[in-house]
Amino acid sequence: MRQQIILSGLGGQGVLFATRIIAATALDMNLHVLSSETHGMAQRGGNVVCHLKVFGGNGEGVFTSPMIRPGMADVLLAFHPEGAKLHGHFLKKGGVLICNDTKMIDATGIALKLGNGLLTNIVLLGYAAARKCLFCEADSLRKALQNASGPRAEENLRAFEAGFMEVTS
Amino acid sequence: MAERKILLGNEAIAYGLIEEGCRIAASYPGTPASEIMGTLVRLKDSESIEWLHVEWSINEKVAFETALAGAYSGLRSAVMMKQVGLNVASDPLMSAAYTGVKGGFTIISADDPGPHSSQTEQDSRFYAMLAKIPVLDPSSPEEAKNMVSTAFATSEKYEIPVMIRPTTRVCHARQDVIVKGYQHVETKSPTFEKNPSRWAATPKFRFLLHKQLNEKLREIASANEISIPGNGSTTCILASGVAWANAKEVMDELNLHDRVHLIKVNMPYPLPDSFLKTVLNAHQKVLVLEETYPVIEYQFRDRQKVSGRLDGTVPSQGELLPEKIEDIIRSWLGIEQAKRPVPEDLPTRRPTLCPGCGHRPVFYAIRKVFPKGIYPGDIGCYTLGINIGAVDTVLCMGASIAQAAGFFHSFNGNDKMPPIVATIGDSTFFHAGIPPLINGVVQGARFVLVILDNRTTAMTGHQPIPPISIENMVRACGVEFVRVADPYDLKSLEEILKEAGKYAFEDKKGIAVVIARKPCRMDRRAQHRFPEIEVFITDECNGCGYCVERFECPAISLPKKKEPAVIDPVLCVRCGVCVDVCPFEAIGVKK
Numbered sequence A: 001m002r003q004q005i006i007l008s009g010l011g012g013q014g015v016l017f018a019t020r021i022i023a024a025t026a027l028d029m030n031l032h033v034l035s036s037e038t039h040g041m042a043q044r045g046g047n048v049v050c051h052l053k054v055f056g057g058n059g060e061g062v063f064t065s066p067m068i069r070p071g072m073a074d075v076l077l078a079f080h081p082e083g084a085k086l087h088g089h090f091l092k093k094g095g096v097l098i099c100n101d102t103k104m105i106d107a108t109g110i111a112l113k114l115g116n117g118l119l120t121n122i123v124l125l126g127y128a129a130a131r132k133c134l135f136c137e138a139d140s141l142r143k144a145l146q147n148a149s150g151p152r153a154e155e156n157l158r159a160f161e162a163g164f165m166e167v168t169s
Numbered sequence B: 001m002a003e004r005k006i007l008l009g010n011e012a013i014a015y016g017l018i019e020e021g022c023r024i025a026a027s028y029p030g031t032p033a034s035e036i037m038g039t040l041v042r043l044k045d046s047e048s049i050e051w052l053h054v055e056w057s058i059n060e061k062v063a064f065e066t067a068l069a070g071a072y073s074g075l076r077s078a079v080m081m082k083q084v085g086l087n088v089a090s091d092p093l094m095s096a097a098y099t100g101v102k103g104g105f106t107i108i109s110a111d112d113p114g115p116h117s118s119q120t121e122q123d124s125r126f127y128a129m130l131a132k133i134p135v136l137d138p139s140s141p142e143e144a145k146n147m148v149s150t151a152f153a154t155s156e157k158y159e160i161p162v163m164i165r166p167t168t169r170v171c172h173a174r175q176d177v178i179v180k181g182y183q184h185v186e187t188k189s190p191t192f193e194k195n196p197s198r199w200a201a202t203p204k205f206r207f208l209l210h211k212q213l214n215e216k217l218r219e220i221a222s223a224n225e226i227s228i229p230g231n232g233s234t235t236c237i238l239a240s241g242v243a244w245a246n247a248k249e250v251m252d253e254l255n256l257h258d259r260v261h262l263i264k265v266n267m268p269y270p271l272p273d274s275f276l277k278t279v280l281n282a283h284q285k286v287l288v289l290e291e292t293y294p295v296i297e298y299q300f301r302d303r304q305k306v307s308g309r310l311d312g313t314v315p316s317q318g319e320l321l322p323e324k325i326e327d328i329i330r331s332w333l334g335i336e337q338a339k340r341p342v343p344e345d346l347p348t349r350r351p352t353l354c355p356g357c358g359h360r361p362v363f364y365a366i367r368k369v370f371p372k373g374i375y376p377g378d379i380g381c382y383t384l385g386i387n388i389g390a391v392d393t394v395l396c397m398g399a400s401i402a403q404a405a406g407f408f409h410s411f412n413g414n415d416k417m418p419p420i421v422a423t424i425g426d427s428t429f430f431h432a433g434i435p436p437l438i439n440g441v442v443q444g445a446r447f448v449l450v451i452l453d454n455r456t457t458a459m460t461g462h463q464p465i466p467p468i469s470i471e472n473m474v475r476a477c478g479v480e481f482v483r484v485a486d487p488y489d490l491k492s493l494e495e496i497l498k499e500a501g502k503y504a505f506e507d508k509k510g511i512a513v514v515i516a517r518k519p520c521r522m523d524r525r526a527q528h529r530f531p532e533i534e535v536f537i538t539d540e541c542n543g544c545g546y547c548v549e550r551f552e553c554p555a556i557s558l559p560k561k562k563e564p565a566v567i568d569p570v571l572c573v574r575c576g577v578c579v580d581v582c583p584f585e586a587i588g589v590k591k
């Protein structure tokens, strides 16, 4: 198992939280995780990008670098349409782009319908899970989300399902 | 019980400090180092680690000296900061290398190649060299955690401070790491052996201490074992830190290990002469990959065979991203360059103050009240006052005040004396703003100083500030004009600024200080209730763009020029301040 995922969005969109959920899922599955995140000044409304590498399980090589090179990512989760343009070059040929825009999935619209625009990140995560582009099953993500959400668990899971349903419906 | 946890590099370092029995830890926040102390504070509390003293000190120099006294007393102690914080602590650093320590003492100084969140790309390892102390260069969170143990052991064995130098990509990397947990460390009692010729050495004894330091350094260098792979290849790459991690992955992928030796350097300084000689004797070609300055490279006395930063093989500035490392390795070995997608040349979003941030109205008002001013600024979220055109200089922590005075003395007597209006945050004021304020008063400078008091150190993740009255502090510095303003009350804020301007510039009385107080909206610990004022764009809006340009709330945008502005309902926090900004009264309040 080896997967390289780029998560891109704006400061305040919960990109870091989404990254942590996927990383926790990998840990639950006994895989190794190496990731790199944006902190500091850029978190104030700037473009935020996380690199996440998951590996292990079988004999394939380990990752040692916390960063993904352009043209190497298997998946790009763009929490804002800008992310798809700005970080699109990280995707490898045949890589999967999941983008929050009105054409693919209007995660922001769905989150607002649920009453909280800050749920956009979780809606998109649910959608990505349903598209089966990540290394893990949707149920493993649900479990990690539940564990990491504290008092917000119910609201977050509802957002996850709302995104998930966009594919099945 | 050992368990596997996903930890941020900084968290891993904190776990390492606790597992290794650190007793005194002190820090001042700064990206990328802040989460080390943040984690220590959290763990001390949640795990009741009562034998550990933790503190957010007032600045890095104070943090350094406090922790050092712990090490003088035989206790394992640590100080952590970002690289420019080490500049502030460089005075005790140089001297502490001479005095040495009793208990293990580690200085964790986090560098920021790029830079991502700093004024400089400086390399703390050069500080280690300058001070003549050993430095460790971790390549991952796990390694950073393990190096805490090496640092303490080396420090105790040779009675010398030891630096650990992680970079942003270690501090803010996450990795699954084994956490051992800790037993209650055998509570070693502090002892302080009086020894004035060491702890209070006069210049004559300093010479002897210097001699001892040189001896320690020689021994440490010869114990610095670095393994050289033995497959007989005549080409080698010497790398440390994240540059090694990137090079390793690239070389794995290109199957280069048969052709090229990859040598990992954990302690880039001091390097043993014998090692440097062996590397040169065994290889025709040597490439050094390290961040950010050529510390390993400079230690080669003969650099004929050595490529790196000094001969231009590696660029002299900027982060060594894995793709850059791949390009360097390929071209150095004469392999065809990789074809990879190039990023579209798009403007990235500039960071801005949060919606509802109490700093925004202050910058707006400064520009409005003092349109032709010079605006010395400082380090924090409020550096972003640049976007509003109300920050002209950003040098280093606390510089706004001394520079305001300096601008005053430069322009004083000139008939076109501009109004000088400086801004500084609460935490930065305590960190380095007090001596320059006293100095400004003593030297008779006249300017307006606005202290942006949001009751926290916001930029770095909301560390606490001293619970000391800023008003009293300012008065004690000799300032007579001190007013407190509420930034959300824009009209009265403007009035207070005008009064301050009159005091400083027209009446020529001295320095006027305005404390603009509003808790940070992102500080979850702040017990503050903010108003909820729902605003909307009325039909009066003609799309002039004044609010977007001069106030720059991220929630307000102008989709097209000359068309009405739009308020983003997700971003808007209903602070209501923009209502007083629009010159056409086109932002209304929903009843």
Ligand code: SF4
Pocket (backbone or CB within 6 Å): A044, B352, B353, B354, B356, B357, B358, B359, B381, B454, B458, B459, B520, B521, B522, B523
């Ligand atoms: S974190 Fe606080 S101080 Fe910093 S920009 Fe946001 S609201 Fe302002």
Ligand code: SF4
Pocket (backbone or CB within 6 Å): B355, B356, B533, B535, B553, B554, B555, B556, B567, B571, B572, B573, B574, B575, B576, B577, B578, B579
């Ligand atoms: S009320 Fe106005 S200034 Fe305040 S957050 Fe909303 S749009 Fe921005």
